[in-house]
């Protein structure tokens with residue numbers, strides 16, 4: 001049974017396999033329904049159904065220009081932008097418990113980017129838009145990882161999204177209602193994971209953690225969450241992974257023999273030049289961390305930022 005601590009993902013209901021599209025169709029995501037669902041609760045939501053449009057229904061589209069867009073039903077001329085955007089504050093309590101949101105591509109209500117916009121005369125505009133509901137969602141919860149169903153087919157984007165939602169969920173569980181020591185622990189355990197995405201933000205976050213006593217706790221938490229999610233949204237690159245691996249290697253300076261250190265250096269070099277996947281040096285470092293009983297390395301979420309059953313790990 002799902003607990004309150006279960007990771008919750010908002011999702012366009014049609015992507016979760018519900019027949020709520022204008023034509024009674026759906027757009028089920030295999031990744032979500034076969035894999036991700038084993039590790040989270042899906043909070044299914046159809047904005048167009050929620051404002052009272054039934055199934056089937058006449059289609060909607062974004063109409064406008066560079067100065068702004070409106071959700072319009074061409075057949076009736078009815079406008080729905082405000083109602084769709086208002087769903088976000090109206091459901092604030094539900095959405096504020098989420099650790100991520102998966103939206104349906106290209107929809108004038110749910111699309112996250114590059115949604116077609118039409119001119120008043122029905123011709124295509126050069127402008128591209130964002131679905132009215134998703135625009136309001138991203139504005140109210142700027143830290144929330146939001147991704148489109150189509151983009152989740154890209155292995156790098158998929159892994160980044162999954163890493164972000166599990167990282168945010170740990171933050172929500174460990175820090176949001178916690179105390180100063182919980183933030184210190186969180187920051188410590190995520191050191192190498194954050195460094196692999198954004199060293200610059202990691203050091204800014206470190207300053208915030210060190211000076212947390214000088215600011216109201218709520219302000220510290222909100223600022224840390226904002227920086228954390230901005231950092232995690234940056235793709236982890238091979239160069240940053242190599243820096244992290246070499247940094248971790250430094251922990252074995254006095255605890256490993258010369259041949260073990262050489263083996264690890266060779267493996268990191270092989271990863272750098274593309275002969276080995278990231279998992280090779282990472283697995284060896286984890287092995288050495290266990291062998292030398294290094295508590296700092298063993299607590300790092302860098303080794304496993306999401307459940308190991310999700311077969312995503314580092315296409316890099």
Ligand code: SF4
Nearest residue numbers: 012013014046104110
């Ligand atoms: S794209 Fe959004 S509004 Fe359209 S059917 Fe799916 S959930 Fe409903």
